[in-house]
Amino acid sequence: MPVELTSECAVFSGVVGIDDAEAVLSWALKEPLATIDFSACTHLHSATLQVLMARKPGVKAWPADGDFAAWLKSVLVDI
Amino acid sequence: MNPMLEQFLFEARESVLSIGQLLMRLEVTPEDEEVMAVLFRIVHTLKGNSGLFDFPELPRVLHEAESLMDAVRHGEVAFSKDLADRLLEAMDFVGLLCDEIGAKGHLDASYAVQSARMAESLRSLLAEVEAPPEVAAAPRIVLSPEDARRLVAEMPLSAQDAASQGMRAGGEFNWLEYSPVDDCFFQGDDPFFQARGTPGLLWATIESSAPTLSLADMDLYRCCLVFRVWSIASRAELDTYYRFVPDQISVAAFPADCFAAPDVEPFAPDAEPVHAITIDDDSLGAGQGIDAAAEVSLPGPASGPAVAAVDDVADEGPASDLAGVLSLVEIQSAILRMPLDANGSLGRTAGVVATLRGCLRAIGFRAKLPELEAAAALAIREGTVDALVAWLGQAFLHEPPGPGPSSNKEHSIAPSGESLRALRPETAVAPSRSPMSGDSEMRFGRRAEDSSASSKTIKVDQAKIDRLMNLIGEMVVSKNALPYLAGRAEHVFGVRDLSREIKSQYAVINRIAEELQDAIMQVRMMPMSFVMQRFPRLVRDISRKLGKEVHLVLEGEDTEADKAIVEALGDPLVHIVRNSLDHGIELPDVRIAAGKPAAGTLQIRVRQIADRVHIDIRDDGKGIDPAVIKQKALEKGLIDEATFARITDQDALSLIFAPGFSTMDVVSELSGRGVGMDVVKTAVENVHGVISVESEKGKGTTLRVSLPLSLAVTNVMIVESAGQRFGVPLASIVETVRMRRSAIRLIKQSQITVLRNSIASVISLNQLLNLSEEQLINDDDELALLFVRHGDERVGLIVDEVVETSDIILKPMAGVLTGLAAYAGSALMGDGSVLMVLNVEGLLSCQ
Numbered sequence: 001m002p003v004e005l006t007s008e009c010a011v012f013s014g015v016v017g018i019d020d021a022e023a024v025l026s027w028a029l030k031e032p033l034a035t036i037d038f039s040a041c042t043h044l045h046s047a048t049l050q051v052l053m054a055r056k057p058g059v060k061a062w063p064a065d066g067d068f069a070a071w072l073k074s075v076l077v078d079i
Numbered sequence: 080m081n082p083m084l085e086q087f088l089f090e091a092r093e094s095v096l097s098i099g100q101l102l103m104r105l106e107v108t109p110e111d112e113e114v115m116a117v118l119f120r121i122v123h124t125l126k127g128n129s130g131l132f133d134f135p136e137l138p139r140v141l142h143e144a145e146s147l148m149d150a151v152r153h154g155e156v157a158f159s160k161d162l163a164d165r166l167l168e169a170m171d172f173v174g175l176l177c178d179e180i181g182a183k184g185h186l187d188a189s190y191a192v193q194s195a196r197m198a199e200s201l202r203s204l205l206a207e208v209e210a211p212p213e214v215a216a217a218p219r220i221v222l223s224p225e226d227a228r229r230l231v232a233e234m235p236l237s238a239q240d241a242a243s244q245g246m247r248a249g250g251e252f253n254w255l256e257y258s259p260v261d262d263c264f265f266q267g268d269d270p271f272f273q274a275r276g277t278p279g280l281l282w283a284t285i286e287s288s289a290p291t292l293s294l295a296d297m298d299l300y301r302c303c304l305v306f307r308v309w310s311i312a313s314r315a316e317l318d319t320y321y322r323f324v325p326d327q328i329s330v331a332a333f334p335a336d337c338f339a340a341p342d343v344e345p346f347a348p349d350a351e352p353v354h355a356i357t358i359d360d361d362s363l364g365a366g367q368g369i370d371a372a373a374e375v376s377l378p379g380p381a382s383g384p385a386v387a388a389v390d391d392v393a394d395e396g397p398a399s400d401l402a403g404v405l406s407l408v409e410i411q412s413a414i415l416r417m418p419l420d421a422n423g424s425l426g427r428t429a430g431v432v433a434t435l436r437g438c439l440r441a442i443g444f445r446a447k448l449p450e451l452e453a454a455a456a457l458a459i460r461e462g463t464v465d466a467l468v469a470w471l472g473q474a475f476l477h478e479p480p481g482p483g484p485s486s487n488k489e490h491s492i493a494p495s496g497e498s499l500r501a502l503r504p505e506t507a508v509a510p511s512r513s514p515m516s517g518d519s520e521m522r523f524g525r526r527a528e529d530s531s532a533s534s535k536t537i538k539v540d541q542a543k544i545d546r547l548m549n550l551i552g553e554m555v556v557s558k559n560a561l562p563y564l565a566g567r568a569e570h571v572f573g574v575r576d577l578s579r580e581i582k583s584q585y586a587v588i589n590r591i592a593e594e595l596q597d598a599i600m601q602v603r604m605m606p607m608s609f610v611m612q613r614f615p616r617l618v619r620d621i622s623r624k625l626g627k628e629v630h631l632v633l634e635g636e637d638t639e640a641d642k643a644i645v646e647a648l649g650d651p652l653v654h655i656v657r658n659s660l661d662h663g664i665e666l667p668d669v670r671i672a673a674g675k676p677a678a679g680t681l682q683i684r685v686r687q688i689a690d691r692v693h694i695d696i697r698d699d700g701k702g703i704d705p706a707v708i709k710q711k712a713l714e715k716g717l718i719d720e721a722t723f724a725r726i727t728d729q730d731a732l733s734l735i736f737a738p739g740f741s742t743m744d745v746v747s748e749l750s751g752r753g754v755g756m757d758v759v760k761t762a763v764e765n766v767h768g769v770i771s772v773e774s775e776k777g778k779g780t781t782l783r784v785s786l787p788l789s790l791a792v793t794n795v796m797i798v799e800s801a802g803q804r805f806g807v808p809l810a811s812i813v814e815t816v817r818m819r820r821s822a823i824r825l826i827k828q829s830q831i832t833v834l835r836n837s838i839a840s841v842i843s844l845n846q847l848l849n850l851s852e853e854q855l856i857n858d859d860d861e862l863a864l865l866f867v868r869h870g871d872e873r874v875g876l877i878v879d880e881v882v883e884t885s886d887i888i889l890k891p892m893a894g895v896l897t898g899l900a901a902y903a904g905s906a907l908m909g910d911g912s913v914l915m916v917l918n919v920e921g922l923l924s925c926q
Contacts, residue, residue, distance in 0.1 A: 018264060021299050029294055046271040047264055050304055053287060054294045071275065075285045 013040035021047035109158040136194035143201035227337035238282040257306040279312025552888035559909025561585040608636035628678035635685035641789040651759040663700030697781040703774040705731035736760040799880040806916035817861040841875035855879040
């Protein structure tokens with residue numbers, strides 16, 4: 001399971017596909033304050049990405065992959 | 080095979096066929112845009128449908144074909160015969176793939192290579208015209224120096240350095256906006272993944288094209304992202320990488336001077352919220368008109384905080400900068416008309432004024448600035464926004480802002496928000512067609528096509544028709560039992576009245592059954608165009624290959640015949656046509672030397688005469704020289720010296736149908752034709768047809784084929800031999816005679832007789848069928864003989880009795896019996912007996 005959703009933190013790992021988008025959306029609605037741990041995540045499907053963009057969650061850890069992290073930072077960090 | 084694939088294959092074959100026809104029509108009238116549009120649509124649909132299945136070879140080829148046709152359609156590539164050749168070849172390949180899928184359910188790996196080669200060859204045609212591989216390339220947009228500088232400034236410094244170094248080294252630096260379509264997730268796309276893999280990626284941002292990204296009412300599966308990518312990859316690389324979504328990207332090259340220190344004031348704090356509002360308000364969908372936006376590049380040396388915001392608006396999507404400005408103005412007007420909150424009013428007014436100032440600068444209308452300032456000062460002083468609202472209305476109502484595009488006067492802005500809103504769509508839609516609009520037209524076209532589904536034609540599986548045929552056959556047979564029943568009622572049971580009633584009922588049933596049979600036959604009837612429609616293509620291809628000019632004349636294509644016959648005729652006719660072109664029609668210079676027009680004429684004429692279809696294939700070529708045919712036949716041992724001496728020219732011509740004649744390797748040097756004509760003859764005879772040839776040296780050759788209209792009902796002569804009844808197809812019978820036994824002589828082992836001054840061999844049917852009984856003789860010491868056609872000779876079959884002729888429905892032998900060459904099949908007679916129908920050719924050949 002690439003996505004572990006708890007009330008405090010969502011841990012994404014590997015490739016988060018479109019199948020997980022729905023779960024992430026309901027989690028995002030339920031837990032407005034929870035943060036996300038991307039450290040083991042290598043890719044997010046666009047559908048999940050746009051959920052996170054709407055939610056702008058707090059990020060506990062950015063991905064190890066620097067380029068990927070830059071992409072995420074550009075959309076998830078409020079400018 | 081699943082029904083969907085089956086349906087697809089069926090449609091694909093039809094599409095391939097009509098594509099071929101349209102291509103040939105285009106050859107004649109290359110200017111016909113309507114044909115081109117239809118052609119493009121068919122290819123497009125075919126490509127789309129083929130993508131549904133796991134056969135990547137199909138869409139690969141079709142995609143290139145589509146791109147090529149698109150280029151032709153837009154006049155980027157000229158339509159030529161070579162191009163048509165290539166496209167036709169590609170369509171043949173698609174047809175081949177379809178056949179292969181139909182036969183095996185999958186495609187061999189070798190086709191992948193072939194399809195790649197085919198796609199490559201099509202692409203090369205495009206590349207010849209446009210040096211870079213611009214396969215349906217994204218629209219080219221031009222960045223104004225201001226835009227370029229601003230965009231560069233958006234990147235972090237490290238990326239800017241990399242870009243400027245790359246450009247100094249002669250590399251390209253491109254800006255790309257990728258706006259995936261809403262439903263791209265359903266097509267299996269992951270735009271983020273696509274964007275991440277962009278070659279030469281330096282920096283990128285993701286934005287939302289949706290009005291607001293709110294979690295609560297978000298449609299998860301509707302993509303609302305827009306990717307903006309700064310890349311040092313070349314334009315060609317980007318086009319190639321995004322080749323599957325060329326309509327969703329726009330690419331612009333940065334000008335060389337974009338790294339010069341930007342002459343931009345620091346961002347005013349109030350510009351940012353404006354930015355956010357405008358983006359939120361932009362419901363028109365980003366990317367649609369980005370190219371148009373760039374075409375209408377900003378006039379004058381506009382710069383400043385709000386200009387940047389306005390620029391953003393233009394970039395994000397509305398049709399033009401003007402539309403962006405109008406939307407901004409509309410928002411400002413709405414803000415001003417909001418209920419006042421004492422504390423915030425001053426700041427809000429200032430924000431609005433700053434934005435409006437930016438707007439005016441952006442559209443190059445600096446003259447109005449003092450007025451705005453005055454109105455703003457008044458508004459702030461008086462603590463109401465009335466002055467500002469009034470100015471807004473007046474300024475945009477009376478003075479068209481700036482030298483913007485098209486009909487600004489009509490777009491004058493009334494102060495009310497409603498009228499402004501009403502204006503927006505117009506201004507937004509006004510710019511030139513974006514690639515998307517073309518696509519939506521396409522969809523309209525397809526929908527129009529769909530609606531024709533309720534046409535009056537239905538496609539029925541042949542097996543169902545055949546079943547109907549079988550049923551009506553049984554019906555005819557059981558109907559024929561009624562007269563027997565009537566006879567029994569009268570003679571066996573002695574009830575005459577009942578017999579008469581049965582007979583009158585029989586008459587009714589008979590009439591209905593006959594009509595029914597006729598109706599079903601009609602269903603099976605197919606126009607000859609089914610086989611003839613491929614001739615234009617065939618003639619075109621062969622004549623081009625041979626360097627000959629041929630004018631094809633088709634007549635009577637709508638003549639109908641039974642499906643089995645029409646289909647059986649396909650290959651033989653192709654063969655004949657090919658022969659005519661190859662051996663009949665001469666090269667243009669030879670023809671001119673012989674005093675004929677340079678272009679030869681090949682005429683295929685189909686007529687229905689009584690219950691037969693006659694097909695004449697006539698060319699005006701060099702004809703067949705009987706002397707040469709005779710000589711070759713003699714050399715090959717097909718005729719002996721004696722025959723050689725006395726054979727007539729007409730008979731000599733018929734030698735081209737002799738088996739073995741075609742196997743001569745020198746045949747192509749012959750003046751006439753001959754390649755595989757025996758095969759043609761066999762095929763024609765298999766459907767009970769007759770073929771003959773006429774030729775005049777130097778003038779041309781005519782091949783005549785005559786066929787029955789239908790195979791369903793066979794006319795047979797019923798004969799008796801050794802106490803059994805047999806059917807002999809009437810088509811093979813020449814005549815029936817009674818002969819005295821003494822008229823038949825025995826020469827060595829074979830019997831012969833003289834019929835109308837010519838010698839014919841005679842053989843007894845019992846002997847042929849290996850029955851031990853002797854043939855019966857009638858009271859006058861006469862034998863019943865049936866003269867039948869066997870090759871070019873007549874052979875007399877001795878039977879016991881010739882009974883009658885009858886229409887029967889012939890059922891071919893089934894199972895292990897199919898190997899029996901002596902029988903053509905069986906038929907059920909009205910009295911319930913089974914009639915074996917002889918195959919005369921087979922019977923005589925196996926003696």
